[in-house]
Amino acid sequence: MSHNEISQLLGAFALDAVDPDEAEAIRLHLVDCPRCAAEVAEHWEVTGLIANSGVDAPPELWDRIAARIDDTASGERRPAPHLTPSAPRRDRSGNGRRRWAWSAVGAIAAAAAVVAVLLAFQVGRLDQRVGQLASASRQTGINQAVQAALLDPGVQQVTLSATSSISTTGTSVPGKGERVAVVVLPPSGPAFVLNTGLPALASDRTYQLWGLVRGQLVSLGLLGSEPHDVAFTVDPSAPIKTFAVTNEVAGGVVRSTHAPVAESTPA
Amino acid sequence: MGGSEERHDMLKLETASDAALVVAIARMHEPALAEAYRRHGGAVLALARRVLGSPDLAEEVTQEVFVDLWDSPERFDPGRGALRTFLMTKAHGRAVDIVRSESARRQREERTVRETVVSGYDIEHQAWDLAIADQVKAAVTSLPAEGRTAIEMAYFDGHTYREVASMLGQPEGTVKSRIRSGLKRLRTALAQHGVEAAWTEP
Numbered sequence: 001m002s003h004n005e006i007s008q009l010l011g012a013f014a015l016d017a018v019d020p021d022e023a024e025a026i027r028l029h030l031v032d033c034p035r036c037a038a039e040v041a042e043h044w045e046v047t048g049l050i051a052n053s054g055v056d057a058p059p060e061l062w063d064r065i066a067a068r069i070d071d072t073a074s075g076e077r078r079p080a081p082h083l084t085p086s087a088p089r090r091d092r093s094g095n096g097r098r099r100w101a102w103s104a105v106g107a108i109a110a111a112a113a114v115v116a117v118l119l120a121f122q123v124g125r126l127d128q129r130v131g132q133l134a135s136a137s138r139q140t141g142i143n144q145a146v147q148a149a150l151l152d153p154g155v156q157q158v159t160l161s162a163t164s165s166i167s168t169t170g171t172s173v174p175g176k177g178e179r180v181a182v183v184v185l186p187p188s189g190p191a192f193v194l195n196t197g198l199p200a201l202a203s204d205r206t207y208q209l210w211g212l213v214r215g216q217l218v219s220l221g222l223l224g225s226e227p228h229d230v231a232f233t234v235d236p237s238a239p240i241k242t243f244a245v246t247n248e249v250a251g252g253v254v255r256s257t258h259a260p261v262a263e264s265t266p267a
Numbered sequence: 268m269g270g271s272e273e274r275h276d277m278l279k280l281e282t283a284s285d286a287a288l289v290v291a292i293a294r295m296h297e298p299a300l301a302e303a304y305r306r307h308g309g310a311v312l313a314l315a316r317r318v319l320g321s322p323d324l325a326e327e328v329t330q331e332v333f334v335d336l337w338d339s340p341e342r343f344d345p346g347r348g349a350l351r352t353f354l355m356t357k358a359h360g361r362a363v364d365i366v367r368s369e370s371a372r373r374q375r376e377e378r379t380v381r382e383t384v385v386s387g388y389d390i391e392h393q394a395w396d397l398a399i400a401d402q403v404k405a406a407v408t409s410l411p412a413e414g415r416t417a418i419e420m421a422y423f424d425g426h427t428y429r430e431v432a433s434m435l436g437q438p439e440g441t442v443k444s445r446i447r448s449g450l451k452r453l454r455t456a457l458a459q460h461g462v463e464a465a466w467t468e469p
Contacts, residue, residue, distance in 0.1 A: 008440075011447025012428040016363040017421035019429070041347050043450045047359070047422060048352035049403055049457060051317070057308025062301060065330050069297065069337045150290055153282050196346070 001025050007036055014043030146194070146229065149186040158183040158243055158264045162197070165247075166261040173199055180262045181227070183243050191234050195227040198245070198262065206250045210260070212242035222252045285350035293340040300337050307351045308333065311358045318362040318425050328365070332358045359422070366425035406456035414449030417442050 001009075001022075006029045012018050013026045030037040149155050160181040162174045174180050180197035198207060207223035209232070220232055223245070234240055244260035280288070280302040291299035311332055315325035332354055336343065343353050407415065420431045432442040 008447065009428075009443055011450045012421065012443045014450065015418065015421040015428075015446060016360050017426065017428045017431070017446070019427060042454055043447075044352050044356050045348060046450050046454045046457065048349065048355045050407060050453065051314045051355055051359070051422070052310050052351075052403070055309040055313045057304055057306075057312065061308065061312070061326055061329060062304050064326075065304060065333045066297065066301070068330060068334050069300065147290060151283070151287055153279050153287075 001029070003029070003033065003036070006033075007039070010036060010039050011043055014040050014047060145190065145231070146184060146192050149184050149189070149192065152186050154187040156185040158185070158241065160243055160245060160262040160264055162262050163260055165259045166199075181245060183264070185234065185239075190231040192229055192231050193223065193227070194229045195223070198223075198227050201225040201247060204250050206248055206252060207261075208246050208248045208252050208256065210244045210246065210256070211240035212244075213238050213240055217244070217256075219252065219254070222248075225250070286345040289336075289340050289343050289345065289350065292337060300333065303336065303350065303354075304333055307354050310351060311354050314355055315358050315362045317423050318359065318366060324365060325362070328358055328361045331361060363425040402460035403457065406453055406460050409456045410449055410452055414445040414452065417445045418449050418453075421446060 006026055009018055009022060009026060013023060016023075018026065026036075030040060159179050160183065162176055162178045162180045164176045166173055166176070166180070174197045178197060180195070182194045182196055184192040184194065193209060201207065203225055205225055207225070207227050209220040209223055210217045211220045211234075213235075220240075220243075221230075223230060241264070243264045245262040246256045246258045247261050248256060248258065280291075280298055283291070283299075283302070285303070285306070288299045288303050292303065308329060312325055312329045315328040316322055319325050319328065335357065336354070343350060347353075410418075417428070417431050417435070420426050420434065421428060426434070428443045428446060429439055431446075432439040435442065
């Protein structure tokens with residue numbers, strides 16, 4: 001089936017209302033077609049809503065579920081969960097490949113040119129959005145510190161979405177508004193940036209993270225040309241709610257003259 | 268791993284996000300699964316019952332869905348949607364498999380005849396969530412009847428779009444495009460009514 005034929009079937013597919021051979025062809029197609037995959041996800045959201053009901057979950061059925069998982073737990077122990085990678089973080093190794101350059105963090109006020117585009121911001125409680133972080137953690141093998149942050153009910157997060165400026169960045173470019181990074185801010189301890197969609201840059205370029213502190217944009221550090229998740233420290237007395245990412249020459253800049261390729265958006 | 272055990276103790280399950288629950292489930296923290304069940308088990312059970320028409324089979328499907336979440340929490344990708352959507356989708360797929368199996372065929376045919384005759388059900392009656400029922404109802408009501416009927420027959424009765432086409436005496440292409448455009452319209456209407464598939468139930 002062609003993309004066109006498949007796309008016409010996506011509604012029926014989301015309702016489990018296609019034939020098995022069609023379903024198989026569509027599933028294969030979805031692996032390679034983010035657009036169709038996104039449409040199916042949207043249909044599923046809708047069906048989840050219309051099928052929703054306020055019926056309470058019967059406690060006795062939970063007892064049966066609990067009995068079944070106790071059976072499996074006493075049998076063979078599952079392999080270590082995917083969410084708990086044990087490998088040490090490359091970024092913390094301190095060798096020449098360390099991606100996070102500790103600039104004079106928080107000290108240097110930067111580019112008013114960037115401030116102008118940073119009006120919209122909002123920090124959301126982790127609620128639904130933590131999910132995206134957990135998702136990112138699977139992809140990037142993030143360490144237990146991030147998981148601890150995710151489990152903290154007081155954690156806050158900021159989603160960074162692509163701006164139209166990202167279109168000059170590389171070959172595989174996220175669309176405007178697409179979530180490309182997430183900042184995780186636990187109530188104490190280090191904060192984290194998780195790359196969820198920033199495309200790789202040429203090796204002579206770097207992403208640079210900025211935060212709005214007391215009305216001024218300061219550099220929070222460099223993310224490298226192929227960002228991984230990284231930790232950074234924040235001053236608890238001056239919480240940062242607005243973040244931006246720019247595309248700079250390797251080595252970073254004190255003041256950016258570029259519009260951000262990503263900026264925080266309302267949660 | 269003593270640290271992570273402590274972390275579980277500190278995790279307030281009733282205020283944790285769904286995704287935080289799944290992280291805890293991946294660490295075999297059973298109370299997290301219990302909380303996920305408390306939040307979403309009722310909706311999963313109601314959907315399975317609606318499709319299967321059998322309380323026993325519906326409970327079986329609900330058990331399977333939550334045991335699967337326990338065994339394979341990594342299959343839930345929080346970046347792709349809400350936990351409830353994921354669980355409902357799994358439950359629906361499983362329920363439809365059962366409905367289409369040979370053993371259930373006769374029962375299902377009887378049920379279909381009964382419901383087609385009565386014709387007194389529709390999506391509106393499925394939307395009972397106290398917080399959003401009115402908005403969902405308004406969105407569903409705004410849908411053209413033919414798209415609504417096709418979606419109901421496919422989703423709640425487990426018919427394929429080909430079966431729906433044959434039952435309604437309409438071309439297959441018409442039915443599949445009505446289903447698709449109906450879902451898109453519903454999404455738009457739901458958004459206009461301020462409903463999102465984000466389940467913030469504490």
